[in-house]
Amino acid sequence: PAKTMDELVSLCKRRGFIFQGSEIYGGMQGAYDYGPLGIELKNNLKAAWWRSMVYERDDVEGLDAAIVQNKLVYKYSGHEDTFTDPMVDCHECKSRLRADHMKDIKVCDNCGSTNVTEPRDFNLMFKTNVGPMVNEDSYTYLRPETAQGIFTNFKNVVDSTSRTLPFGIAQIGKSFRNEITPRNFIFRVREFEQMELEFFCKPGEDEKWHEFWVGARKQWWLDQGLAEENIQFEYVTGDDLSHYSKSTVDILYKFPHGFEELEGVANRTDYDLGSHTKAQDEFEITAKVKKNEHSTAKLAIRDLEANKWEIPFCIEPSAGLDRGLLAVMTEAYTEEELPNGTTRTVLKFKPHLAPIKVAIMPLKKNKPEIVALAKELKNKLQKLGLGRILYENTGNVGKGYRRHDEVGTPICVTVDFDSIEKEGAPVTVRDRDTMEQIVVNAADLPAYVINYFIN
Ligand code: ATP
Structure with a gap:
């Protein structure tokens, strides 16, 4: 794994994974742009999540709600009142700091001074104006989590799919938080994407499902290649619990800057649906919710056994x-000593995550038959639907291998004189991890590649 953030940042820029946002204007703190390989990796990770959450289960539906919503959503969700981080100002260096645990902050982590203000609450939501008129009421917020769109669509999804408990709604999308101190590369940024599942169950079955999802989510991260020893659980208690949560288990990963939260698995009880439902008095809502005077929908489901409407947990x-x-990326980053004394950098991505699945390289740039066969193979493999297959004609296969090691391409295929002269059109297939090369006939290449990526 990567030891420092710097080596990742530099590889990401050099090879086109991630760039500083607005770089040509001096950059913008807490905003990054994903480059040609970053977008592939990101799409692959999203697809893996969606596959495991929606396609491989039969009790989850998908959703894609708007980023900009009615501000009442955030009034009743509690975000307007409580989505804050404690902030302190340093009198010495004039910086603003996020004080995670108010009581602990006594020194400025920028200049080390103890001359800091008392912490005060800072709301993390971005406010924005809606429509051409600017007045007191014309604002709303960019969503700080995708979850609220799921709760507000609860009735739509239930009515259109006839779901009964337990079932979930999954969503992937952008969220925005005006973080006081964005830092550690893409770890804490102001615009980011979340992959969220809201899984609805009967009250009383919540703790069982909570435990289930903590285990399932850890397994999923292992399946993405994270090593068991680099994952930890943190049981969030007391003051650190969010306003909606009965209990939360954070899944931490050993990033280059230490063990930090990767995912939170929260038991949100009946807080959210209870907050957004109309006719709150008709239900026995266990969570402490604000009285809702605006909602037009009952966010409840019929319990067929007890023959009554109830708000799920x-x-x-x-x-x-x-x-x-x-x-x-941290986990995949590997520096290896080779037998000849040199070192190579390899991103050992799981094959399904690799930004480029196969690179096809003609040995000779200017030999038409070699070039034609390489292009033909590229088109054939591309049609398999595995992801990006790259035809790359630089004429330098050795350099190509090194570059593709660094971006984690699992398979490189070279087309050479043998390929156009010998029967069966043999091509050389080189494995990223073992660096072994084998010869495969062109006609057998699709089957070889499918077998590699599907198993
Ligand atoms: P943190 O304590 O690190 O600020 P959080 O507990 O506020 O995170 P949640 O509200 O639980 O985070 O959000 C769920 C997930 O969304 C987090 O586990 C994290 O992966 C991601 N996330 C939250 N805030 C950010 C951010 N500013 N930048 C990148 N990802 C974020």
């Missing part, structure tokens, strides 16, 4: 896509 595994990508 909700378990939420909420993962950061950017943090996930950082974890996967």
Whole structure:
């Protein structure tokens, strides 16, 4: 794994994974842009999440709600009142700091001074104006989590799919938080993506499902290549619990800057649906909710056995896509000594996450038959639907191998004179991890590649 953030930042820029946002204007803190390989990696990680959450289960539906919503959503969700971080100002260096645990902050972590203010609450939501008129009421917020769109659509999804408990709604999308101190590369940024599942169950079955999802989510991260010893659980208690949560288990990963939260799995009880439902008095809502005077929908479901309407409890595994990508990159980063005394950098991604699945390289740039066969193979493999297959004609296979090691391409295929002269059109297939080369006939290449990526 990577030892320092710097080596990751530099590889990410050099090879086109991640760039500083607005770089040509001096950059913008807490905003990053994903480059040609970053977007592939990100899409692959999202697809893996969606596959495991939606396609491989039969009790989860997907959703893609709007980022900009009615501000009442955030009034009743509690975000307007309580989505804050404690902030202190340093009198010496004039910086603003996020004080995670108010009581602990006594020194400025920028200049070391103890001359800091008392902490005060800072709301992390970005406010924005809606429509051409600017007045007191014309604002709303960019969503600080994707979850609220799931709760507000609860009735729509139930009515259109006839779901009964337990079932979940999954969503991937952008969230925005005006973090006081964004830092550690893409670990803490102001615009990021979340992969969230809200899993609704009967009250009383919530603790069982909570435990289930903590285990399932850890397993999923292992399946993305994270090593068991680099994952920890943190049981969040007392003051550190969010306003909606009965209990939360954070899944931590050993990032280059230490063990930090990768995903939170929260038992949100009946807080959210209870907050957004109309006719709150008709239900026995256990969570402490604000009286709702605006909602037009009952966010409840019929319990067929007890023959009554009830508000489900909700378990939420909420993962950061950017943090996930950082974890996967940290884990995959490997520096290896080779027998000849040189070293190579390899990103040992799991095959399904690799940004480029196969690189096809003609040995000779200017030999038309070699070039034609290489292009033909590229088109054939591309049609398999595994992801990006790259035809790369630089004429320097050795350099190509090194570059593809560094970006984690599992398979390189070279087309050479043998390929156009010998029967069966043999091509050389080189494995990223073992660096072994084998010869495969062109006609057998698709089957070889499918077998590699599907198993
Ligand atoms: P933290 O304590 O690190 O600020 P959080 O507990 O506020 O995180 P949640 O509200 O539980 O985070 O959000 C769920 C997930 O969304 C987090 O586990 C993380 O992966 C991701 N996330 C939250 N805030 C950010 C951010 N500013 N930048 C990148 N990812 C984030």
